[in-house]
Amino acid sequence: MKKNVLLNRLLPVDHEATAQLLHRSLVHWYQTHLNLGARYGTSHEPFLLFPQVYEALDPGQAIAARDAERKELLGVCFVHPRETHVSVGIVAIAPDAAAHGVARAMMEQAVELARSSHKPLRLVSSLLNLDSFSLYSRLGFVPHTMYQDMTVEVPAAGLAAHMPPGADRVREARPDEAARLADFEWELQGIRREQDYAFFLRNDVGSWKVWVLESAAGLDGFLVASHHPTFGMFGPGVARDAETAEALLWRALDARRGQSPLFLVQCSATDLIHTLYGWGARNAELHVAQARGPFPEARGIAFPTFLPESA
Numbered sequence: 001m002k003k004n005v006l007l008n009r010l011l012p013v014d015h016e017a018t019a020q021l022l023h024r025s026l027v028h029w030y031q032t033h034l035n036l037g038a039r040y041g042t043s044h045e046p047f048l049l050f051p052q053v054y055e056a057l058d059p060g061q062a063i064a065a066r067d068a069e070r071k072e073l074l075g076v077c078f079v080h081p082r083e084t085h086v087s088v089g090i091v092a093i094a095p096d097a098a099a100h101g102v103a104r105a106m107m108e109q110a111v112e113l114a115r116s117s118h119k120p121l122r123l124v125s126s127l128l129n130l131d132s133f134s135l136y137s138r139l140g141f142v143p144h145t146m147y148q149d150m151t152v153e154v155p156a157a158g159l160a161a162h163m164p165p166g167a168d169r170v171r172e173a174r175p176d177e178a179a180r181l182a183d184f185e186w187e188l189q190g191i192r193r194e195q196d197y198a199f200f201l202r203n204d205v206g207s208w209k210v211w212v213l214e215s216a217a218g219l220d221g222f223l224v225a226s227h228h229p230t231f232g233m234f235g236p237g238v239a240r241d242a243e244t245a246e247a248l249l250w251r252a253l254d255a256r257r258g259q260s261p262l263f264l265v266q267c268s269a270t271d272l273i274h275t276l277y278g279w280g281a282r283n284a285e286l287h288v289a290q291a292r293g294p295f296p297e298a299r300g301i302a303f304p305t306f307l308p309e310s311a
């Protein structure tokens with residue numbers, strides 16, 4: 001590493017500095033490369049939710065890079081060990097510390113954690129960001145599923161589109177359904193992470209709703225929605241088919257009247273995407289799910305999110 005950097009754990013006392021770093025890093029990168037810095041707003045405060053959620057889910061797992069002399073925070077990398085795999089959440093570097101190998105050094109620790117626990121490492125990365133794509137690609141990640149980020153402006157009076165079949169049967173999950181959701185994801189997507197679902201259902205950090213749709217045969221799908229004022233995104237979620245995905249999304253959008261939630265839809269779900277265009281959806285970005293190590297064959301439709309990372 002060319003810079004004199006110390007790697008250790010991110011602590012709760014670092015949360016304010018972490019939020020400032022995330023905000024500064026994203027504004028700088030998206031502004032200088034894509035002229036889109038404004039999308040991250042003028043305040044770092046919304047970014048406090050990231051370290052808070054990760055610390056609640058995986059205490060002491062996030063990696064911090066600090067200036068070895070001044071101890072100032074230069075980079076963060078959120079790491080999330082799960083039953084079947086390890087996920088990496090947002091990786092961000094202070095703009096003046098970029099291109100010195102700091103992100104690579106943090107990622108190598110995540111790679112080592114996955115290697116020593118014999119699990120694949122997974123993440124979702126932006127297809128508009130060649131810096132992060134190259135970082136992950138050089139470390140051995142292979143892209144497998146492409147997603148379009150879509151956003152729908154939900155009018156205060158609700159969506160103009162008709163309620164699709166099944167949406168009237170979508171209900172909120174019960175507090176004791178975490179294992180059921182995790183088993184369903186395992187069955188369709190080949191990954192399992194019950195602790196995430198228990199976290200959403202406890203609902204004590206962030207603000208989450210978990211929507212489910214089932215039939216007599218069992219679960220057909222579920223979708224988590226963040227109702228936090230600073231993070232309006234849907235996911236994670238899994239649906240058995242496009243009709244179920246449509247019903248879940250419609251219900252989740254209807255509960256966000258006057259807002260413009262963001263969600264990732266896999267590009268292969270063409271019928272769903274065209275229905276969403278009919279509801280007024282706009283494309284906001286493109287992401288690709290990547291894995292370092294084997295990734296299981298997946299069935300159904302998955303909705304990954306960025307918080308917590310849920311590839």
Ligand SMILES: CC(C)(COP(=O)(O)OP(=O)(O)OC[C@H]1O[C@@H](n2cnc3c(N)ncnc32)[C@H](O)[C@@H]1OP(=O)(O)O)[C@@H](O)C(=O)NCCC(=O)NCCS
Pocket residue numbers: 025026029089090091092093094097098099100101102103104105125126129130131132134135138
């Ligand atoms: C993406 C980001 C984390 C990279 O951090 P960084 O510290 O500058 O990255 P590093 O210097 O550790 O590594 C970058 C690697 O990619 C390589 N690289 C960069 N651009 C490349 C390109 N176009 N082609 C091939 N390789 C490239 C570098 O050579 C380096 O590889 P090496 O270590 O094997 O030489 C940083 O730009 C950032 O914080 N961006 C804003 C936040 C963000 O978008 N995060 C990612 C999404 S969550």
